[in-house]
Amino acid sequence: MGYDWSNMDWKLQDHLYASKRKVNNRNSHQHPHIIGSFYSHRMERTVEYESLGERLFYYYLELDHSVVRYYVQPVEILIHKQGEESWKHTPDILVFRENTIPFLYQVKHEPDEEKDERLEQVNYFCEGYARSQGWEYLVIYPKMMPSVLIRNIRFLKGFLKERSYYSEWIDKVVYRLVCLEMSTVDNLADCFSDEYHPLLIKPLIYHLIARGLIHTDVNQNIGSNSSITVNQLTNIISDEKQVLIDVHQST
Numbered sequence: 001m002g003y004d005w006s007n008m009d010w011k012l013q014d015h016l017y018a019s020k021r022k023v024n025n026r027n028s029h030q031h032p033h034i035i036g037s038f039y040s041h042r043m044e045r046t047v048e049y050e051s052l053g054e055r056l057f058y059y060y061l062e063l064d065h066s067v068v069r070y071y072v073q074p075v076e077i078l079i080h081k082q083g084e085e086s087w088k089h090t091p092d093i094l095v096f097r098e099n100t101i102p103f104l105y106q107v108k109h110e111p112d113e114e115k116d117e118r119l120e121q122v123n124y125f126c127e128g129y130a131r132s133q134g135w136e137y138l139v140i141y142p143k144m145m146p147s148v149l150i151r152n153i154r155f156l157k158g159f160l161k162e163r164s165y166y167s168e169w170i171d172k173v174v175y176r177l178v179c180l181e182m183s184t185v186d187n188l189a190d191c192f193s194d195e196y197h198p199l200l201i202k203p204l205i206y207h208l209i210a211r212g213l214i215h216t217d218v219n220q221n222i223g224s225n226s227s228i229t230v231n232q233l234t235n236i237i238s239d240e241k242q243v244l245i246d247v248h249q250s251t
Contacts, residue, residue: 002099003097003098003099003100003101003102004099005068005069005096005098008068008069010069013069013071013096016074017071017074017075017094018071018074019048019071019072019073019074020073020074020075020076020090021073021090022048023035023037023048023049023050023073034050034051034052035048035049035050036048036049036055037049038055038058040058040062041062041160041161042061042062042067042069042070043069043070047072048072049072051107051109052143053107053108053109053141053142053143054092054093054107054142056142056143056145056150056153056154057092057093057105057107057140057142058070058072058093059153059154059157060142060153061093061095062157062160063153063156063157063160063210064097065211065212066097066098066100067095067096067097068096068097068098069095069096070093070094070095070096071093071094072092072093073090073091073092073093074091074093074094074104075090075091075094075104075129076088076089076090077089077090077091077125077126077129078125079121079122079125080125081121089122089125089126091104091105091106091126091137092105092106092107093105093107094135101134101135101136102133102134102135102136103135103136103137103138104126104129104130104133104135104136104137104138105137105138105139105140106122106123106126106137106138106139106140107140107141107142108139108140108141109141109143110141110143110144111141123137123139146219148219148220148221149218149219151221152218152221152222155206155222156206156209156210156222157210159203159206159207159209159210160207160210160211161207162207163203163204163207165200165204166204166207169192169196169201169204170204170208170213172192173188173192173201173204173205173208174208174213174214174230176188176191176192177214177228177229177230178230181229182227182228182229183227183228184224184225184226184227184228185202185205185206185223185224185225185226185228186198186202186224186225188201188205188228189201189202189205202224205228206222209222209228212231213230213231214228214229214230214231215228215229215230215231216228216229
């Protein structure tokens, strides 16, 4: 089965998978004030979360370039057991990625040390529901990721927003890195010191890393001394000849 989402207009999915309940702190007695929201550049709307683990995973999805669409608290699933009262459970998120089966996720803080019959019951019905929709179901623990990766996700999330001057400089910065083949964030920014303050170029470089146009090792702390290369040249430079002219004219 193919999973080509390129021709989807998402209007139906936006309606079907709209959030089924409001976020609350009901299950966070020991961790107050962890509910909140942020603006999703990918979804172009406000996304709410009710745990720091959820927020971290949503930040990750904002940076995952294979993600096409995601929906928070997208469906209600009836949980029932013989002799007990039925109830509805709302999984945390449904994710559509390029050329990949959709995934329904449950975000947890950490694996339970002891058997949790209620959670097992939830997982059983969620797996069955996901299977009936042609999806996969997975329980994940984002806060158990390596600390350096968590740090980099939080760091890069802050550079997703495009500033007004970026459009004028993106092609020039990328082309200069193509010529250098490899550089550091500081050195690439300093290449433009005669034209523009390096402290204004550095946020653009981080923005390009966050967008996936510039590559660096995310398993090392991302910063001024990070080694960087161009991730993909195709479709990055809109008009190479014009870029060459602009670069030479400014030197």
